Amino acid sequence: xxxxxxxxxxxxxxxxxxxxxxxxxxxxxxxxxxxxxxxxxxxxxxxxxxxxxxxxxxxxxxxxxxxxxxxxxxxxxxxxxxxxxxxx
Numbered sequence: 001x002x003x004x005x006x007x008x009x010x011x012x013x014x015x016x017x018x019x020x021x022x023x024x025x026x027x028x029x030x031x032x033x034x035x036x037x038x039x040x041x042x043x044x045x046x047x048x049x050x051x052x053x054x055x056x057x058x059x060x061x062x063x064x065x066x067x068x069x070x071x072x073x074x075x076x077x078x079x080x081x082x083x084x085x086x087x088x
Contacts, residue, residue: 001085003029003085003086004028004029004030004085005029005030005032005083005084005085005086006022006029006030006031006032006084006085006086006087007032007033007034007080007081007083007084007086007087008031008032008033008034009033009034009035009077009081009087010033010035011033011035011037011040011041011044011053011073012040013054015033015035016033016044016052016053016054016073017054017056017059019031019033019071020059020062020063020066020071021062023062023066023070023071024062024065024066027070029070030070030072031066031070031071031072032072032073032074032080032083032084033071033072033073033074034073034074034075034076034077034080034081035073035075035077036075036077037075038075040053041073041074041075044063044067044073045067045073049063049064
């Protein structure tokens with residue numbers, strides 16, 4: 001199976017950073033992260049990368065390099081899960 005699109009549910013301190021690293025390390029995979037918490041999704045999508053919801057060394061650089069290219073954050077859970085080939 002040639003996976004091109006994965007979706008992860010939850011933008012907490014595990015989901016957000018882990019999926020950002022997967023987006024960085026897997027150039028052929030689109031990584032979508034969904035969450036019911038619109039405030040947290042907005043924080044991940046905020047232009048000022050110093051305001052990410054969590055701090056991990058290097059995380060802002062990874063998000064800068066991948067967001068809106070291979071890494072996406074949404075609140076539309078059902079739609080994005082339906083479009084994914086792997087769902088977690």
